[in-house]
Amino acid sequence: SQQGEEDPQALSIQEGENATMNCSYKTSINNLQWYRQNSGRGLVHLILIRSNEREKHSGRLRVTLDTSKKSSSLLITASRAADTASYFCATDDGGFQKLVFGTGTRLLVSP
């Protein structure tokens, strides 16, 4: 079964707006990662946040992690049409064994 659920399943915004995606997971983790997938292509790693971190930034990306609620959020600021893609959260299984993915959020950014 999937480790995580993502919310919303789909998000449509205008260029320049911020996009926020949420991820919930079920078990204890060592880290949580966010990936991006352009339509039908491979996944590209965006950012990793460790279980002892609460917030992390990378360029226009901001990730938060709340281990007490088993949830994370990804914020993309000042979105661009090129940000149109599906975004997935993924957690390790607590033992550095393998990644378990959420169901993804489809983001559409209109010019």
Place this chain on the structure above:
Amino acid sequence: DADVTQTPRNRITKTGKRIMLECSQTKGHDRMYWYRQDPGLGLRLIYYSFDVKDINKGEISDGYSVSRQAQAKFSLSLESAIPNQTALYFCATSDLIPGVGDYGYTFGSGTRLTVV
């Protein structure tokens, strides 16, 4: 060349046929994975391997087998393909990120398999 290369990119096969999907990597990573992606279900793990002699079943291994021919090569086989194995298949590798202590993953571009 891509760090993780999957072949073929697209394949249409008939029910009951045996088919092999291949993955090769130039990252020098020991850990390799096969995932399957279906619409609305995200990625699900089929098999993973932590070195040439180590093969482990994932979440949905039934109907699949794998072979780790070398550190750089990890193949996925469908012994007798069925239509519900129609999906997008991804190979990935991982290794420790220096100074971070966590594993970073690199994905191939995927193989789109259709079983008719």
